[in-house]
Structures are given as C-alpha cells and as structure tokens.
Amino acid sequence: MYGFSPAATARILLPVIRRTTLRRTGTNLSIAARSIANSSFHRDEGVSRSSVTPPLPSRAHNAPYPTRTHNCGALRLEDAGSKVVLAGWLCPGRKAGKKLAFFPLKDANGITQLVVQARDNDSTLADIWEVPSESTVLIEGVVNARPQSQRRPVPAGDIEVQVTSFTLLNRADTELPIIPTDVFNVPNEELRLRYRYLDLRRAALSDNIRKRSQVSHIARTGLHEHGFDEVETPMLLKSSPEGAREFLVPTRSPQQPKQLLIASGAVDRYYQLARCFRDEDGRKDRQPEFTQIDLEMAWVSWGPPTPVSDSIPVDGFSREWRIGGTEVKDVIEALIRKIWHQVEGVTLPTLFPVMTYAEAMARYGSDKPDTRFGLEIQDVTKIFPEAVQAELLRRGELLEALVVKREEGSPFRVAADEIRQDMVEEGIEQMDLTRGGVADWMANSALLRELGVIHDNVTSNALLSAFGEGHRLWLTSRKRTAEGGSTPLGRHRLNVSAVAQQLGHLKFSPEPRFLWVTEFPLFTRADSDKDFLAHGRWSSSHHPFTAPMWEDIEKMYDGRINEVRGQHYDLVLNGVEIGGGSVRVHDASMQEYIFSKVLQPLQRLRLLITMLALLPQLTDDEKACFNHLLHALRCGAPPHGGIAIGFDRLMAILCKTESIRDVIAFPKTSAGTDLLFNSPAPASADVLQQYNIRPVGN
C-alpha cells in the first residue's frame, strides 16, 4: 500500500514546506508565511519545524501552511494577475513537452486548471508529477486568463493558475478502490457503498448532496415565510404494539460520518442540526436525545498570523489563537454574533477572548471559567520561604490562594464571612488575614506541616504584606500541570459566588461572556486504576481524532505524552461549556500511531464516556471500527476541523431558563422517561421474539 519510500516522501514534503513558508519574499503571501514561521508558530522554541521527523513514515503535512484565498470554483477573468493560494484534490495531469504540465485541481466548488512549468533549480514539476491523483495539495500561484479558445462555461473556466510552489497536504494511496474522476467506469453499487467516502467525491453524487442542501434550505425558508415554526419531535418513544420492527440505536453523534463526508470532498463545509443520543444516568439536566449545531470544514488552517494587538490582553483577556482551525472560530463567532444581534438586540465584540487551558486552570481553577465576576486565583508559591518553594518544586506542586477583600462594596465580603472552614473542600485551608488569624492558621495547617514549614514570622509577614490586613484567604496546593476540569479552589470560587448571589449581593450584567478555551492536554492519564497508572496508560482527553498542536508532534512521537497539547477548543458562555471541537488528525499514519502506540489496549476498564460516545482508549476490536476512517484518510483527506454547539443549552441561556427541558417541545424527565408517551415501556415477549431476543431469566 505504501507506494512511496519514506525517502521519496521526505523529498516531496520537506523542500515544499520550506519553500512555502520560508523562501519566497516580496509578496503579501510570503510575508504572511514568514510571519507564521517566525512568530506565533515558533512559540515553543524547543521544536523547530525541520526537526519534526516522526518515527513512522509520515505521509501528510501537519505543520502550518498559508490559508487558501479562493476555492477551486471561485476565480474569474478579473482575477488575472492575482497571486492566489488554492487547495484541492489533484486530478491526473497531462504533460505538454518536457517542461510544461497541466493538472486540474478540484474541490466541491469546481475545478481550476493548474499550469506547472519546469524551471532551473526548481523541482516543482518533477515533484508534483510524482504525487498520486486524489492527493490533497495546496498551491500558490498566479492567475492567468486562458486563451479565448480554451475557455469553458464552468466556474473558474476562464482562467488557469501558474503554480509557483506547492505543498502536498495529504498523499492518497496509489491504488484506490474507486477513481472519482473516472466517469465512464462507475463501479458496482456494493463497492460504491462500501467506499462511500470515495464515491461521494464523484461530481455526479456530490452535486446531488449539495442540491439536497439547497432544496432543504429553500423549503425551510419558504415555510418560515409562511409562518411555520420548526419544532423537533422525539425519536426515542415507546415501542408501538405490533408495529413494524424496531432498531437498536447506538448512542451516537455524527462525528465519524462527518469526517468521512469531508474526507470525500462532497462538500467543503458541512453542518447539521443533528439529533444525538446518549444514555447516561444521574446527569442532571441532560436529555437522552439532544440537538447539536454540528459542523465540519475542509482546509482549516492557522489563518493569517495573529496581529500583535490581539496578544495584548483587553480587560484582562487575550484574543490570541495559537492553534489551527481559525476558520471554525471565525464562523462560530460570526454565527453567535448574528444570533445575539437578531434575537437579543445585543452587539457582541468582534473577537471573543481566548484562554489556554493552563491559564484558565491557573486563574479560574476551571476549564470553563465564569468570567462574569473576578475573584481570580493567585499563585502564592513565591510568598513562601525558599525551602518551601524547593520542596514544592520537588513535588511538582504550587500553592495557590483565593482572597476576598473585606472592602466596602465588594459583593463577596458578606459571603466570605458566611463560609466556615467545615464548608470548604478538604485540602483548602481558610484564614483571616490578621496577625492572630495567620498565627492560628499556621499553628493548625496540615499543608505547612507537610511542607515542613515551622511557625515563623517571615511567612506571616509576607502573607500580610502581600494581601494587606483584614481580608479572608483560602489556600491550597495543586499539581503544577493542571489536570481535569476544575481545581478545588476553582470549585470554591464558584461556591463563594453562589453564596454571594443567594445573598443578593452579586448580580450579573445581562451581557453574555463568551470565551474560547484552547490548548488542552491531548491525552489524560487513565487514573481510575493505580496499576494502569503505573504502566503509563493514556486516554484521549476529548476523542482520538483530535490533532496535536504541531509544535508538540515530536513530543508525542518521543513518548512525552503528558506534554502534548491538542488543537481542541471549547466555547464557554457564562461559565457553561456550550460547544467544543478540534482540528482533526488527517494523517493516517499519525492516527494509527495514536490508536496503537498511545491509546494502548486497556481491557475491562470502564472509562469516561466522552460526549462523542467514542472511547478514549481502544481495544483491537475497537480499532477495527475505525478502519474505514483510516482508509478514508489514506485516500487524500484534506486537513479538516469542526465543532458541535449544544443547541439545547444555548437555547436555555437565550431563553433565560435553568432547565433545557423548557426549550424542548417534548422533553424527558431527568431519569430519561417520557411521562407523556409513557416511554420507555416494556417490550412484549412477542415483540422481542421478532428480534430473536428474550429477557434474561426467561
């Protein structure tokens, strides 16, 4: 299957990367490319791009590349002379002599004719000629008008693009079960259905899928114009007695189908208001069936380099987005702005704040910070004597504190006094910032005892001078590298806020506080079993398709799993996670490495079930379920990423209700039962007989 030797792959990949991002100068594009290479993308100084040499044969480009400027159907005569960046599937080329070749480049929007000329000291023509058809490539070039006689009445049919450089984004297998450009030999239907992600790349089929989208939107718009409201009705209802046969429906989300769809190239940007199923007990205010605004985009990228201004915090929050998937971010922000503008009459800021996971955990002790009130957590390690700092360092820990100032007008002042030591979580120690209060605390602190601190005036003075006298403080230690969704002090912060709200002292402005949280750890130690911990087993923090940050790829291949950050992003509103997504792995060998080497088989251990209902850790059997995805990646999958917004939760916030049941026409109880339709109900023995099953014990 691997028709290319690793050496040949490297020959195509590496020079092109260098050329694309470093070599060319004097154009806007190359400035952008250079900025990418020199600034934000080189933040982690320890990893330079050329050192990314994974141990497995890499066949995909995982480092940054310039954002496409147009899709393959967009260029017109008036664009002649422009420098452009295009991405798409490479179709079989045609040579015209030794120094010239033509390649159609296609995507869901059309086909652009590429012209590649051999030049001295430039291997572009030789390199691109070796790329298998159906690979995804990104090219830079200049638009030329085609000679009058060669113009075609199709999108982009009047122009061609003279290629100046190209990047092989994802190499396709040389032997594909279906050749999407071959309109004369359409394979039999069984083959077409088995490899649907290739069949969907055929124009005959992808035209239908897009027409379907068009018609459904015309129908919806027409119905809204006629005064209709769209209402979602339940799917999970009682068995109809003696009705037609039924289906055992897995807990599901459209995660895999949507990635296969984008891999097919049938559509450039997919969305669905998708009904999802999940069966979880005891989760308050969750529904077994729920709706997501689910979307996925091909060709996501790092975008233009973040302007320096965005990295300067505004109101304490940065706007700097250092991972891929900028197109997803832009679309979601535009969508949220549109909804709030049209429904609430509120104009939201153009850019939402962006916080790394590490920052969110440090400042708010939560991966979904509620930033409607301050009360930030502070790292107080440095206040303590050097010996204590050394001991903390040895343990890989730090000391952090939450301080409530006893100031006039502070909404937390009274709340802080209401909270007694026995009301706070174990491990958090409470003190009054007075001579006596600190002395009391030092005399009784288990924390200090553990760290070997003796009752000294130095520490006491340092605390009082750092925060001033008269206030209240909570202190605890935690691991330097944050883990999980919240810290004890983060939960305590929310408790203080809740008490202040109950007392009527804390009121939030109606203005919604949106926030992105990014750069999560890609993997989480499977810590539910100490034995496994010892063996260093890992699970995916979100799901196994999330791509690592490109700066951390080498760490992943080197086994420094705990240091790898993912290109994952959560959208948080008022302290509630309303959506999450990621840039996906589009590199089959990387995906296989993650399945096989990182997510090692972990038998008989019930793991956290992600929202996506995909197991974070995989057995061999489970990996087999992803074979079609792996194959789709090998057939020229474009870089892609997406997100899912919890529509029920979003609506609950818009409707200012606490319960999502108030925004669902026919909801279920928190126990998952439907009191209106009396569902679920026992299936009769007759019904079960149809499925050849019977209750255990019968």
Next chain:
Amino acid sequence: MYGFSPAATARILLPVIRRTTLRRTGTNLSIAARSIANSSFHRDEGVSRSSVTPPLPSRAHNAPYPTRTHNCGALRLEDAGSKVVLAGWLCPGRKAGKKLAFFPLKDANGITQLVVQARDNDSTLADIWEVPSESTVLIEGVVNARPQSQRRPVPAGDIEVQVTSFTLLNRADTELPIIPTDVFNVPNEELRLRYRYLDLRRAALSDNIRKRSQVSHIARTGLHEHGFDEVETPMLLKSSPEGAREFLVPTRSPQQPKQLLIASGAVDRYYQLARCFRDEDGRKDRQPEFTQIDLEMAWVSWGPPTPVSDSIPVDGFSREWRIGGTEVKDVIEALIRKIWHQVEGVTLPTLFPVMTYAEAMARYGSDKPDTRFGLEIQDVTKIFPEAVQAELLRRGELLEALVVKREEGSPFRVAADEIRQDMVEEGIEQMDLTRGGVADWMANSALLRELGVIHDNVTSNALLSAFGEGHRLWLTSRKRTAEGGSTPLGRHRLNVSAVAQQLGHLKFSPEPRFLWVTEFPLFTRADSDKDFLAHGRWSSSHHPFTAPMWEDIEKMYDGRINEVRGQHYDLVLNGVEIGGGSVRVHDASMQEYIFSKVLQPLQRLRLLITMLALLPQLTDDEKACFNHLLHALRCGAPPHGGIAIGFDRLMAILCKTESIRDVIAFPKTSAGTDLLFNSPAPASADVLQQYNIRPVGN
C-alpha cells in the same frame, strides 16, 4: 367528564353554525359563507348540514366554517372598522354589567380582546359565557380601536373586536389538569411533563419553542451564507463496542407528537425536516431511515368557495378542491413552485390539478396517475347489450377498456403490437378491432361467457363503431366502487407505456406533472382474511386520525362505512406519490367512535403497516396508546391538518436519478445494511446483558 348535556351542546353548536353560514348577509364574509353553504359543500345532496346528528354526544364542530382572516396577534389600529374572522383559545371572560362581557382570545401569535354585547333575540353572550375556557372558538366581528388609556404595547393591543357571531369549534373539558393562563400556579414538573400538550400552551413555554425555531433558522441561514451545506448523517449505525447504552427505537414518524403540538397551541404552523424510521423487507428503493418535510397547521378550513372556473377542466383536469385543508394545499403548492423556480428555473402553474380518487381510478386505474401520457381507460359498459348491463349492475361491476389507436405518430402503436395476450394480467382480454379480431375474441372470451353474452353481431358492431376499425383494445371488468391503489387495466396502461419508452417511441417532456388526489375512501375492508370480511371489519385506509368528509359523517355514524370518504390528499408527481396528508379528527367523541365502533379489535391478524407506522386497526391495548391524544383533543384542540412530503423521493426526481440512494449521503443497501459502517452488526453478549436480554436459544 361530559359537563354539558347533549341538548346544551346542540344549543350552542347548531344555531351558531346556522348563523355563521346562513343568516348574515350584506358583507363579503357572509357571501363567502353562503356560497359555502349553497355550493361546493352541498355537493352530496343526500346530506344537509342540519341532519348531521351523530348518535354520540358531539362536542366539536365538524362542518365547514369561514377561514380566519387574521391570527390573534395581527390586528392593528388601521384595521379598525374591518370585519374579521378570528380563531383561537377562549380565555376566562369578565362581565361588565349584564349586557357586556370581555374575553381574551389567544393563539400562538398573541391575544385579541373580544367584546360581546347582549342583544335582543340573540343568545351570543349567553352562549359564549357557557363555553369552558381553553375551548377553541371561531368568531366573526368588527375591529374597534381601544380607548387610548386601554391600549397595551403588545401585538393587537391597540384594538378590540366586537363579536357578531361565534362558532364553538371544540369544547374543552371543564376540569383541565393544567390551566395554561394561570401564570401564578405552575404545577409540578411531573404533571407538566405528563400533560405537555397543555403545558406547551403556557406562553412562557411556547415563547421558548418559537424562539428555538427562530434561532435554528438564523443559524441555518448564517451557515448557508458561509458556504456550508447541510447534510444528514445516519442514525442507524452499528453498536459501538463497550460504548454507552443503546436504545430500542420504534419505527416512527412524528404524527402523534405533531398533533399534540398543534393541540397545545404552542405553534400555529409546525414543520420539521424529520428523520423517520421504518423496517420493511423487500421494498425496493426504500431506506430504513428517511426524511420527510413534515408539517401541520392549526385552523385549516375549506377556504373561500372554489371559483366556478376551477371546476371547469383545463387540459382535461379540474382544479376543484372539495375537502378541508385548503391552507395545507396552498402552502405546499407555493413551496413546490418556489423549489422548482429556484432550482430548475421552471415556473409551475398557480393551481395544481385535483382529481378525486374515484376519477383517478376510473381514468388511470391508479391512485397516483402518471398524466405525462394520455392512454386513458374508458368505461365501455354502455356499449354492451342491456341484459349484460343489468348483469353487471347486479354484480356491482363495470366493463372498462384501454384502446391503442393504430395511428401514424402514436407512440404506443408499435408497443401495442409487441404485447401478446400471455403478457397481460389475468382477467384482461385483448382483441384487434377488426371483424375477425372481434369474432375471435367473442368466441374465446371468458368475460362474455361469465356475463352470459352469446356471440352476436350487435355487440361486435357496437365495439367497432365506438372505437373505429384497426385498433387494439384490452378489456376487463372491475367493481364499480374502486378499491386499493391500482386496477389491472391501470397496471397494464403503465406496462404499455414502459414498452413504448423502451422502444424509444415515448419520451416525456421535462415539465413535471403535479396532481392532487383527494376524497379517498376513509376505510378499507380488511380483506386479508375471508372470515373477517364476512364480519365486516374495517381498517383505516391511511391512519385512524383522518377526518371524514363532513358530507359523509352521518353515513359513518349510520354504519355505511364503505361510503365514507376521507379528507385525505396525496400529492403525485409524474406518477409517483411524493406526499400525503389529511385533515385530522379534532373531535374526541368522533375519534373514540372511530377507534371503538369502526376499527374493531382484530386479533392475531397482521395488517398492512401504514407509512405512519400506526396500525389501521386497533386492539384495546393499542387504543390505550392513544389515550393522551384523545385527552389532548378534549382540552380544546383546534381543527388541524397536515402533510408529509417524502424528501428523498422529491430529491431523486429533482436530481433525475432513479435511486434515492443517490441523494442520501450515507445510504443503506436495499437489504437495509450499511456496507461502509458494517451495520447492523451482532451485539455482543456483554452488550445485551446491559439490557437484560439475550439471544433466543442461549
């Protein structure tokens, strides 16, 4: 539960009907009402409105009423002086002295203040005062501006309507488990969920549901503007190994939820692009999961009387719609026109042809006639001698024929010659219209033998003079009252067309041929078991919620079940049924009568499963499943009707493909398997154990 005596009910119902439709003159409305009473709605001369006195206490109005002119939130100051028709839920009234009362009338769009004044010889005030709150009523009246001080900044808050007459459409129970207008005593959540159709009538909740619809459409529109395509992904996929728990999902459509939704009043017009499930073997080109454009509308009516011009056939087709649900018809025609205009650039006619079921069966031998070619079937009974006609009458049969003229240019001429007697269905006799041909036929005809015809020249001459010599003719007998979806001659007609198409002689113009088929028999004899036939058991032709034509209600209560026509409509395109719907029964006592008296229990007989996955015939257990629907009808359900359009089939026609698999992103095979996701797959014993079930035999 029946707080009204039948006499009291009649007192409210009947005078109002008469007043509404007959008494008032001199306004446009009363002209419309009179036309309704006198023309199209009195087609069936045997039934006059006043004779509709069902044996069960009727609590709902089932006869025609004028169409509402505005919804309850639509009227403004500038409408002052207009005569209007409004429909809605009656809220608790307030008397101002003995001769004046105010009633708020509400619907999903707002609340209009009604003013009712007592007048001599007019019981309107007394009658309306006796109507329980939450009943649905239709009023006629005149818009007045409210005094400046009483105006409210809400929809319709500047005006009030002086009531001139009212119709009690559906009386609500006097004791409702939830009082939707009581904003101070919101019941506990269990009660709210159990009677969701009443809870949804509360403004607090219905506002949310409509806001949800608004936001989902903004989101969709925004995504389309950003170049996204909506693609539906499969729900029926393989069990994820060790994933979260799964659900046994019944074959389903949103039929019951959507009726409950409309009964609630939360929305006036519901739609959903709804995913439906169905498990049927051996149906070619069907999918176990499929999508419908599903809609339902409150307050559907007979509309303004059909202009005489519509009843004059154009190109052989009438445009006359004689049943209720005109609003559904209008919306669907507008929607289809919009789709064809925007997607195909084709302008469709303003009115689609309408054909009764009886006419479709007589002319085309099909309830979904393909009218792209003529070749109509002819009733030839009258050509035969009177003795034969008498025998046919005795049998309740007729003779019908299909004739292909052997004329130059006829696309069927060669096809007709290709068809041999052994290729036609049993019971159809073939002859050449020549002396010899007719003689041959008469000598061998089983049909004539059965009818006792001797070989005579009279019949022979009559045939030849009726059709002319030289042509080809097929003849058969059938029941005078058509049954089922097609007749033998109707199927034969399609065969002749298929042969002509194969020969390349028959080509259809690309112009789509839309057609409504209406006035289906409401009930079908359950003929799959001769014993039951003898007992006269009936099943619903479509589903048990379809309303009878109002002219046939008395026949239904009189037990003349076979004569009852339903307010059902099918939309047919090029001979394919692409949608169907009906006006629903909104009268609880009628619905109970249909369940109990017409659809008698029929045990252990596997019946035709309707597209709606609702059993046409019902056991007691099955009836219990509809208890919540019956209760919803008793809580003031408005008259309503809807339709579902098969979106996959519609798209297949728009995409000019034979298979709906070509318009579904991830389809299943005709055997219902998914070759991409390898679904369905066996569930492991472990998985089954979670549900306390195991395979039979283990």
